[in-house]
Amino acid sequence: MTSFTPELRFAQKVLDEQPFSVLVGxxxxxxxxxxxxxALDIREDLKxxxxxxxxxxLAYAADNALTxxxxxxxxxxxxTGGLTISxxxxATGVSLEAEATVVSSGRRQAICQCEIFAVAADGTRTLCAVAQGSVLTAG
Known part of the structure; x- marks a missing residue:
């Protein structure tokens, strides 16, 4: 179960301000x-x-998770300064989960990695893509 901290609420608010993110759910x-x-639910119109x-x-999920x-x-x-995805x-199942971590960061740039998993109805997670990207401050 997700614990809704103030930080998580803020992050979801930012995501909700992105029309494309709302479109894909x-x-x-x-x-x-x-x-x-x-995370996002897999729907027919996303296939x-x-x-x-x-x-x-998958690239969208990696991009946003990295940022x-x-x-x-x-x-x-x-x-996002750039990203590569393999x-x-x-990906099949009921949902996707994109897990991103910061590998290195400075004052203006962070390098991050992301693993994207397809999640089956029984909760089994299968790796379907990996990505790496650079993220820059917007100022």
């Missing part, structure tokens, strides 16, 4: 120093023609 599950977990979650949805994790180190005014296997 994203939510912040964890927001703590050096770490963030973003590609073969029935797997579209790679763009939220970096925000715990750099503050809330951050932007797709490990097709």
């Amino acid at each position: 994203a939510r912040v599950e964890v927001f703590e120093p050096g770490r963030a977990v973003l 590609q023609q073969n029935g797997f979650v579209h790679g763009g949805v 939220f994790a970096a925000g715990t180190a750099l503050g809330p005014a951050v932007l 797709y490990v296997r097709p």
